[in-house]
Amino acid sequence: MREECLRENKPLHRHTRFRRQELAQDEINPDVLAMSGHIARRCSEQKRVRIPAMKVSEWGHLLRALEIERVCH
Numbered sequence: 532m533r534e535e536c537l538r539e540n541k542p543l544h545r546h547t548r549f550r551r552q553e554l555a556q557d558e559i560n561p562d563v564l565a566m567s568g569h570i571a572r573r574c575s576e577q578k579r580v581r582i583p584a585m586k587v588s589e590w591g592h593l594l595r596a597l598e599i600e601r602v603c604h
Contacts, residue, residue: 563589
């Protein structure tokens with residue numbers, strides 16, 4: 532796809548990334564924080580982790596909680 536655009540002198544369309552404010556630890560759902568602790572422990576033990584289906588906002592909270600968990604421990 533990229534090569535075709537370059538050959539035909541078409542401009543490439545790039546997606547812009549939206550910068551959002553970082554979430555503070557007290558803004559994250561306590562259930563998601565608990566899940567991040569569980570995931571971090573399982574990963575440190577090199578065991579498999581099953582992550583349940585969740586909404587996009589919950590996924591963002593989980594990723595932020597994992598960052599916090601990694602920094603704090």
